[in-house]
Amino acid sequence: MLLRPSLPSFVVIGVITIIGCERRGGCTGANCGTLINAAVAEPGTLLPPSSEDIVANDINEQLFLKLADVGMSENTLGDEDFQPLLAQKWEWDGPLTLVFHLDPRARWHDGAPVTAADVEFTFNAYTDSAVGSPFRPKLRRIASVTQRDSLSAVFRFRERYPEMFYDAVYHMRILPAHLLRPVPRDQWRTAAFGRKPIGSGPYKFVSWQPAQAIELVADSTFFLGRPGVRRLIWRFTPNLQVAVQQVIADQADIREQLVTPENVERARATPQLSVYTYRGNVYTYLTFNERSQEDTTKAHPLFADRELRRALSMAVDRASLLKSALDGLAKVPPGPMSALLWIWDPDIRQLPYDTAQADRRLNALGWRDHDGDGVRDKNGQPLSFHILVPTSSVLRRQYARLLQEQFRAVGVRIEIDELEPSVVNQRVATGKFDAAILSRSNDPSPSSGIAQTWTRAGFGGSNFGRYYSPEFERVVDLAVTAASRDKAKPLWRAAMETLNADAPAIFLYALDNVAAVHKRVDNVQLRPDSWAAVLRTWRIPPDRLIDRDRVER
Amino acid sequence: MTVAAWLLRRLVASIAIIVAVVTFVFILIHLAPGRPCGGRDEIVDPTICEQVNRQMGFDRPILEQYGLYLVALAHGNLGYSFSLRRPVRDAIDDTLPFTLQLAGVALVLDFLLGLALGIYQARRANRLPDVILGNVTLFVYSLPTFWLALLLLLVFGEKLAWFPVGGPSDPVLCPVIDSAFCVADRLWHLVLPATTLGLVGAAGTARFQRAAMLAVASQDYIRTARAKGVPERRVVLHHQLRNALLSFITRFGLALPFLLTGAVLIETIFAWPGMGRLGFEAILTRDYPLVTATALIASTIVVAGNLVADLLLGVADPRLRVRAAEDLDIVTA
Numbered sequence: 001m002l003l004r005p006s007l008p009s010f011v012v013i014g015v016i017t018i019i020g021c022e023r024r025g026g027c028t029g030a031n032c033g034t035l036i037n038a039a040v041a042e043p044g045t046l047l048p049p050s051s052e053d054i055v056a057n058d059i060n061e062q063l064f065l066k067l068a069d070v071g072m073s074e075n076t077l078g079d080e081d082f083q084p085l086l087a088q089k090w091e092w093d094g095p096l097t098l099v100f101h102l103d104p105r106a107r108w109h110d111g112a113p114v115t116a117a118d119v120e121f122t123f124n125a126y127t128d129s130a131v132g133s134p135f136r137p138k139l140r141r142i143a144s145v146t147q148r149d150s151l152s153a154v155f156r157f158r159e160r161y162p163e164m165f166y167d168a169v170y171h172m173r174i175l176p177a178h179l180l181r182p183v184p185r186d187q188w189r190t191a192a193f194g195r196k197p198i199g200s201g202p203y204k205f206v207s208w209q210p211a212q213a214i215e216l217v218a219d220s221t222f223f224l225g226r227p228g229v230r231r232l233i234w235r236f237t238p239n240l241q242v243a244v245q246q247v248i249a250d251q252a253d254i255r256e257q258l259v260t261p262e263n264v265e266r267a268r269a270t271p272q273l274s275v276y277t278y279r280g281n282v283y284t285y286l287t288f289n290e291r292s293q294e295d296t297t298k299a300h301p302l303f304a305d306r307e308l309r310r311a312l313s314m315a316v317d318r319a320s321l322l323k324s325a326l327d328g329l330a331k332v333p334p335g336p337m338s339a340l341l342w343i344w345d346p347d348i349r350q351l352p353y354d355t356a357q358a359d360r361r362l363n364a365l366g367w368r369d370h371d372g373d374g375v376r377d378k379n380g381q382p383l384s385f386h387i388l389v390p391t392s393s394v395l396r397r398q399y400a401r402l403l404q405e406q407f408r409a410v411g412v413r414i415e416i417d418e419l420e421p422s423v424v425n426q427r428v429a430t431g432k433f434d435a436a437i438l439s440r441s442n443d444p445s446p447s448s449g450i451a452q453t454w455t456r457a458g459f460g461g462s463n464f465g466r467y468y469s470p471e472f473e474r475v476v477d478l479a480v481t482a483a484s485r486d487k488a489k490p491l492w493r494a495a496m497e498t499l500n501a502d503a504p505a506i507f508l509y510a511l512d513n514v515a516a517v518h519k520r521v522d523n524v525q526l527r528p529d530s531w532a533a534v535l536r537t538w539r540i541p542p543d544r545l546i547d548r549d550r551v552e553r
Numbered sequence: 554m555t556v557a558a559w560l561l562r563r564l565v566a567s568i569a570i571i572v573a574v575v576t577f578v579f580i581l582i583h584l585a586p587g588r589p590c591g592g593r594d595e596i597v598d599p600t601i602c603e604q605v606n607r608q609m610g611f612d613r614p615i616l617e618q619y620g621l622y623l624v625a626l627a628h629g630n631l632g633y634s635f636s637l638r639r640p641v642r643d644a645i646d647d648t649l650p651f652t653l654q655l656a657g658v659a660l661v662l663d664f665l666l667g668l669a670l671g672i673y674q675a676r677r678a679n680r681l682p683d684v685i686l687g688n689v690t691l692f693v694y695s696l697p698t699f700w701l702a703l704l705l706l707l708v709f710g711e712k713l714a715w716f717p718v719g720g721p722s723d724p725v726l727c728p729v730i731d732s733a734f735c736v737a738d739r740l741w742h743l744v745l746p747a748t749t750l751g752l753v754g755a756a757g758t759a760r761f762q763r764a765a766m767l768a769v770a771s772q773d774y775i776r777t778a779r780a781k782g783v784p785e786r787r788v789v790l791h792h793q794l795r796n797a798l799l800s801f802i803t804r805f806g807l808a809l810p811f812l813l814t815g816a817v818l819i820e821t822i823f824a825w826p827g828m829g830r831l832g833f834e835a836i837l838t839r840d841y842p843l844v845t846a847t848a849l850i851a852s853t854i855v856v857a858g859n860l861v862a863d864l865l866l867g868v869a870d871p872r873l874r875v876r877a878a879e880d881l882d883i884v885t886a
Contacts, residue, residue, distance in 0.1 A: 034725055044638045052601070132604045189608075190638045210637075210647045211826030213724045233724045237824040238834065241703075245711045245718045392837075422587030422839045429588075429599040461598055548725040 026552055033229040033540035033549045038243035038252035042236040045194030048173040049126045049133035058532040062216055063199035064173035067100050076445040079165040086174055098155040098168055105223035108176045109204045116147035121177035130185035135171040138448050161481050163445055202227040202536035228539035253518040256531045261327040267516040274519050279528035280511040281340040283333045284439045287465040287505040296431045309503040311361035315410040316506050317353045321402050330509040335496035336454055338442045338510045340528045343492040350500045358410050369411050376411040384413035388436035390421040396437045428464045444529045447480045467504035520544035567856040578848040582841055583615050589839035609635050632842030641846045652827035656812040658743050662751030667758025675766030694756035698815050702749045702822040716745045719824035746823040750815050761804050765797035799870055806862030809855050
């Protein structure tokens with residue numbers, strides 16, 4: 001007898017019995033299904049203007065609608081490729097006036113209708129400095145939003161440009177004025193609404209178990225059609241590897257980014273998972289600080305020298321770095337862009353990998369190994385600098401070591417400063433670094449992100465290396481105002497080539513996103529700028545439902 | 554000195570220790586490099602960071618912040634977490650029960666298994682089972698906790714699928730604990746994290762207990778008991794174990810800091826929504842009020858645990874009560 005009758009044996013049998021008695025639910029139709037997303041971070045708030053993190057955006061895609069959204073083409077110019085959401089239709093009333101007509105069927109989850117007053121309120125909130133929305137700068141070219149009648153909202157722009165429509169719809173999720181008007185704007189970051197939101201999207205908020213999960217349920221009366229999956233759960237796991245393990249062990253259904261080649265391999269080898277590759281919206285680069293660490297008005301002793309930056313860029317074999325670290329999961333970006341952007345063009349001229357030329361240029365600049373210690377020097381100063389990298393990124397730490405080797409081969413000494421993200425954040429923002437490996441995400445338009453990070457507009461903001469080129473800025477201005485993609489593309493190409501020639505940074509990799517999704521899910525579409533944007537169209541056919549899909553609570 | 558006076562003195566000392574810990578942590582986290590802003594991995598726009606700093610009062614002199622913090626604390630206000638965007642007290646209320654569940658189960662496993670192994674080894678001292686168990690416990694005790702956690706997760710969670718891969722409960726069936734099924738589900742989710750934490754502790758406890766049992770084994774009263782013909786089981790359990798329990802109780806006080814620090818790693822790896830994980834993430838985001846509050850709660854638990862251990866020592870050993878009455882500090886006894 002394996003187990004003698006005793007208290008412990010009764011406990012074991014009892015637990016096994018209870019676990020074995022999994023409750024079977026009754027849902028068996030076409031709109032059943034529960035999808036668990038293994039998320040690696042928890043949002044701070046679900047109030048859209050105040051939420052800057054990616055997970056909050058993914059969840060808010062389900063809760064709050066925009067007036068319209070970019071289509072799968074990600075075309076941000078004009079309005080042809082945009083899909084109506086809260087706005088049923090729109091029309092231009094003169095060159096600077098855009099009128100949206102709201103869908104009269106749209107309702108907030110508390111039953112109130114969505115009106116033009118909500119749209120006006122939303123714009124005022126997003127642009128209010130008291131709210132401190134990160135999207136505020138992107139709305140600077142919209143002068144005002146007013147209501148013409150209860151279902152018509154009028155946008156007036158300060159100037160005419162090709163991405164007017166994109167600016168009007170992409171950055172703002174429409175908010176319920178009747179619920180948020182009483183909340184003081186300077187308290188929005190911490191408002192209770194952000195932890196129990198009421199939206200107008202395809203899913204309704206159900207619960208938020210702190211540090212555990214957020215649950216949403218489909219709005220069966222959603223005016224654009226009932227969502228295909230009944231229940232969505234974001235399960236928070238602070239560790240990427242554990243999140244991937246949950247999907248592999250069939251305890252979660254979605255991991256939208258597997259990140260490493262090893263994880264992709266494991267997901268491919270898991271029978272119940274399908275693997276989807278889609279364009280990533282992040283690029284990673286080694287930025288050189290062109291200003292002194294002590295005083296940002298003074299030049300950096302090394303990196304203010306354009307020729308030195310160019311020589312260092314030529315010493316880096318980005319293709320081999322990519323093969324070593326990412327093995328086909330990323331591309332070498334032809335400039336400061338992710339693969340998401342339509343301006344991506346592998347033919348954009350870049351500095352070549354040419355160690356012989358790098359060697360000659362460094363010699364010409366006076367950087368030679370005078371004392372035979374393997375490190376170049378000039379006037380007694382070694383050619384040596386520090387690379388700042390956050391401890392939280394395995395990939396960037398790996399890249400730092402690979403770069404260290406490649407620079408060593410041309411007589412440049414690198415010290416790697418692996419620091420906590422909050423310290424990296426502080427040092428980068430205050431200019432206390434030589435070089436840093438940073439990542440940036442793009443929205444679908446090159447206009448705002450590139451200008452913000454690589455022009456003077458980003459000084460004190462996200463242009464951390466303080467790169468400035470009047471020629472680059474001139475061409476970017478032309479590209480931003482070009483009327484069509486055909487006209488804009490050569491301008492963007494010229495701008496990128498100007499920037500690449502100045503070598504303010506070495507653009508290392510642009511990740512392709514690889515997602516793992518349970519095979520029972522049909523119609524899986526992952527929009528590159530926001531994978532969860534069309535989650536409401538995913539389906540689980542009735543014959544593929546598993547236990548967790550049928551559960552009723 | 555009466556026991557009541559001794560207790561009062563210990564309480565005052567305990568409060569002083571807690572205040573010292575809070576002060577130390579408050580100053581240390583403010584002086585540490587890094588700034589309180591935004592998420593863990595993303596570089597947040599500096600203008601947003603400045604706004605957060607102003608709103609939270611982090612731009613004020615540190616002494617002023619400390620003074621304000623103490624005043625708020627005296628009113629039972631633990632402050633506001635900017636990273637979680639909610640009152641710190643709410644966050645602690647949500648997470649502390651999870652840490653207590655994990656640490657509680659791990660503590661039971663630690664002591665039951667450790668005690669049993671220690672007794673078993675002492676009874677077979679220097680024989681083959683003792684040598685084997687001694688090496689096994691040393692091996693387990695030497696294992697890095699995080700490594701053991703990842704190993705258990707890989708083998709029993711992913712490969713064999715016997716236990717859940719992280720989390721405190723099934724998010725579909727039991728988002729809240731509202732039935733016997735969900736209680737069992739919670740226990741099921743506790744198995745791997747509590748085993749990791751308890752196993753390493755048990756290995757230490759076993760070695761500790763074996764040594765204590767052997768130290769007592771050579772005492773005259775044990776020899777006398779055997780000479781009187783007392784059955785061996787009674788000698789071990791009533792004479793030897795009871796006297797060896799004093800060191801075991803001391804270890805109870807020492808186990809709490811071990812469990813709480815271990816919980817930081819275990820909770821992070823197993824996605825257990827406890828206070829350890831909360832504190833760890835607060836440090837990464839430089840969420841000053843949250844870091845200080847988790848230190849306050851953790852130090853209170855440790856100090857209270859030690860106080861309880863001292864009281865239990867007094868209960869278990871009448872000699873210590875006498876010495877306390879003679880104005881001797883039990884801790885040093």
